[in-house]
Amino acid sequence: MNRLLEDKVALVTGGGTGIGRASALALANAGAKVVVSGRREKEGFETIGLIKRNGGQGTFIKADVSKESDLEVLVAQTVATYGRLDVAFNNAGIEGEVGKQTHEQSLANYRAVMDTNVLGVLLxxxxxxxxxxxxxxxAIVNNASVGGLIGFPGVSVYVASKHAVLGLTKTAALEYAxxxxxxxxxxxxxxxxxxxxxxxGGPRTEFFNQLAGMHPVGRLGRPDEIAEAVLWLCSDKASFVTGLTLTADGGWTAQ
Ligand SMILES: NC(=O)c1ccc[n+]([C@@H]2O[C@H](COP(=O)([O-])OP(=O)(O)OC[C@H]3O[C@@H](n4cnc5c(N)ncnc54)[C@H](OP(=O)(O)O)[C@@H]3O)[C@@H](O)[C@H]2O)c1
Structure with a gap:
């Protein structure tokens, strides 16, 4: 266990799976008390179980990031439970419909993706x-994507939502510096x-292998590799860093 976040209270949205779970574990391992949030209780409590097994502290609070009342209660309960909020990783996100070109996009997909990825981060x-x-x-870290920096055919709404996350991030950085x-x-x-x-479409499918090959390092990333970047940005080691987009993409956007 490192002590980068000793005595800090952290909140992770979408912490029941994937990058959110790995980050919740990394923040707890650094000494933070971590509130893990998401819509699914089973996955959220599994993350809390993993945190506790590693000797850390954490609590699950159910919340849907597209609902303002849920976020209001989530933050209020975090403060009621642990006394304060120091660190937040706004990670919850959905990909929406995949493989549809711009002229095939539906309003329902637009609303679902924007409500989670953009409104969810704003709220x-x-x-x-x-x-x-x-x-x-x-310290706040928002989870964007390389899709916040470059286009990707077949997911235009997801890409637009992640560009918006970077706009929200840079503006809030200036407002609260x-x-x-x-x-x-x-x-x-x-x-x-x-x-x-x-x-x-699943592990080792043709598209999976093709996507892995788009990364100059020749492989996909692991959730814990993103968690390390999140931890550093949340810690005082990054005390002079604000408004940054930290790309962790195996060199993809350097091409
Ligand atoms: N994997 C990648 O290649 C990649 C690359 C770049 C960026 N990202 C970003 O990384 C973030 C995490 O994704 P992941 O790859 O770890 O996938 P994931 O395992 O599907 O995680 C997404 C998490 O978001 C939560 N979530 C979705 N909608 C929500 C809502 N309305 N309210 C609260 N929580 C919600 C989900 O939990 P519930 O369903 O329980 O709510 C889930 O735990 C996303 O923002 C994604 O866009 C991923």
Whole structure:
């Protein structure tokens, strides 16, 4: 266990699976008390079980990031349980419909993806920042994607949503810089998670292998590799870093 987040209280949305789970574990391993959130209880409690097995502390609180009342309660319960909020990883996201070109996009897909990926991040920051201002500061990391930096055929709404996450991140970084709240983003390349398996049609499919090959390092990322970037951005080691998009993509966007 490292002590980078000793005595800190952290919140992770979408912490029941994938990158969110790995990050919740990394934050807890650094000494933070971690509130894990998501819509599915079983997965959320599994993450809490893993945190506790490693000697960490955490609690699951069910919340849907597209609902403002859920986020209001989530942040209020976090503060009621642990006394404050110092760190937040706004990670919850969905890919939406995959393999549809722009002229085939549906309004339902647009609304579902934007409500989770963009509205969810905006509302999360709104309530987290309210709590952090009361502590005199904090650190927020939003999960974007390489899809926030470049296009990707077949997922135009997802790509638009991740570009929007970076806009929200940079603007909030400027707005709260003087109040001690740092706001950064991670932009992962392809990372082997349930989302990636849905996106590619499953592990070792032709598209899965093709996607892995798009990364100059010749492979997909692991959730714990993104968690390391999240942990660093959340910690005081990154005390002069705000408004950054930290790309962790095996070199994809360097091409
Ligand atoms: N895997 C990749 O290659 C990759 C690359 C770049 C960026 N990302 C981003 O990384 C983030 C995590 O994705 P992942 O790859 O780890 O996939 P994942 O395992 O599917 O995780 C997504 C998480 O978001 C939660 N979630 C979805 N909708 C939600 C909602 N309305 N309210 C609350 N929680 C919600 C899900 O939990 P519930 O269903 O229980 O709510 C789930 O735990 C996403 O923002 C994704 O866009 C992933």
């Amino acid at each position: 999360a920051m709104k309530h987290e920042i309210g709590a952090m201002l009361k502590n005199g500061g904090g 003087k109040q001690g709240i740092r706001v950064n983003a991670v932009a992962p390349g392809g990372v082997e998670t349930p989302m990636l398996h849905r996106f590619t």
